[in-house]
Amino acid sequence: MPSMTMIQALNSALDVMMTKDPDVLVFGEDVGYFGGVFRVTEGLQAKHGLKRCFDTPITEGGILAAAVGMGAYGLRPVAEIQFADYIYPAIDQLISEAARLRYRSAGQFSAPLVVRTPYGGGIFGGQTHSQSPEGLFTHVAGLKVVVPSTPYDAKGLLIAAIEDDDPVLFLEPKRLYNGPFDGRHDQPVRPWSQHPASETPEGHYRIPLSEAAIVRPGSQATVLAYGTMVHVALTAAELSGVDAEVIDLRTLWPVDIEAITASVRKTGRCVIVHEATKTSGFGAELSALVQEHCFYHLEAPITRVTGWDTPYPHVFEWEYFPGPARLAAALRQVMES
Structure with a gap:
């Protein structure tokens, strides 16, 4: 299989789906010519x-309003919001319209x-280019939330999201676009071209929007992570000396509670x-779920x-x-509790 960066893998997914289905449209600020x-x-x-x-005008609410209308009409729009920090003007369309449309009708x-x-974060973008607002959207009934950690x-996941019949918020970790990081500073562990997880088929394949992945088996502690933090967790597990099992959630909602429960x-x-x-x-919701499902197993x-x-x-x-040192210290501390 060819090696791809996450940028190339996402581009490939869009190309595959646009070729396969003429109803798939891609639009947003600067997404066309540029x-x-x-x-x-x-x-x-x-x-x-x-x-x-x-391309669209600089109007996030308008972009999402158009996408809702297109979807209701039978198309499969893929709208880009240039940075997650800019999504707030479109919240009414995403929550009040897209997420409610099936139930309301x-x-x-x-x-x-x-x-x-x-x-x-991770690109020195400051306050208006670095936010992580996933917790706002996992709260919304009718909306699926996805965060990948590898090109594959x-x-x-993006192909599965496009083929899904309900709205999906697809959060792409900027810090992973061109290679994984270990979280110590701003240095990549190695570029995607040298990383096993970069091997990505050129054609069509799906990853279900409900399945987590065990990326590191272990027996002493469970680490729940997603996006950039998956790579931080893998490094932290090695540093800590704890035999930690690292679970990449991949889809935050609906979350794979069966995989989480079995591990904990x-x-x-x-x-x-x-x-x-x-x-x-979102960690607060995960903590509540673990407490509810695994209370008598927690040490x-x-x-x-x-x-x-x-x-x-x-x-x-x-x-x-949260870097590997901070996470490794937490793993050692939880083993002493």
Whole structure:
């Protein structure tokens, strides 16, 4: 199989689906001629035409409103919000319209749309280009939320999202676009071209929007992670000396509670890591689920390792991120509890 970066894998997924299904449209700010600020949509307009891949005005609410109408009409729109930080003007369309349409219309209409957006920190983008708002959207009934951590997963999950008959928010970790990081500083572990997880088929394949992946088997503690933090967790497990099982959630909602439950019941300990702020973050929901399903199997309190409860601190970006050292310390501490 060829080696791809996450950018190339996402581009391949869009190309495959636009070729396979003429109802798939790709649009957003600068996604057409320019190919997107991160070049995820590069070449799609030239190959599939101006009516299939096109630019929009700078109006996030308008982009999502158009996508809802297209989906209700029978098309399969893939709308890009240039940065997750810009999605807030479109929240009403995404939550009040897209996520509610099937229920509100008693099944007469649906919104089979995908909202792609780069999210998270790690590119020195400051407060308005680095946010991790996934917790706001996992709260929304009727909306699926996906976060890939490898090129292979990114392509398979995006294809499954486009083929899904309901709205999907597809969060793309900017920090992983061109290679995985270990979280110590801003240095890549190795480029995707040298990483086994970069092997990605050129054709069509799907990864179900409900299945987590055990990326590191272990017996002493369970680490729940997604996106960039999967790579941080793998490094932290090696540093800690703890035989930790690392689970990549892949889809945050619907979450794979069966995989989580089986792992925590086996290990008896659970550490949750994400780069979003701690208070009311998705880790709180995961902690509640683990407590409800695994109470009698827990040997220690559930631990969360997260970003700070502050606006995104540009100057202290790498201190704000949960790095391997902080996560490794949490793993050692949970073993002593």
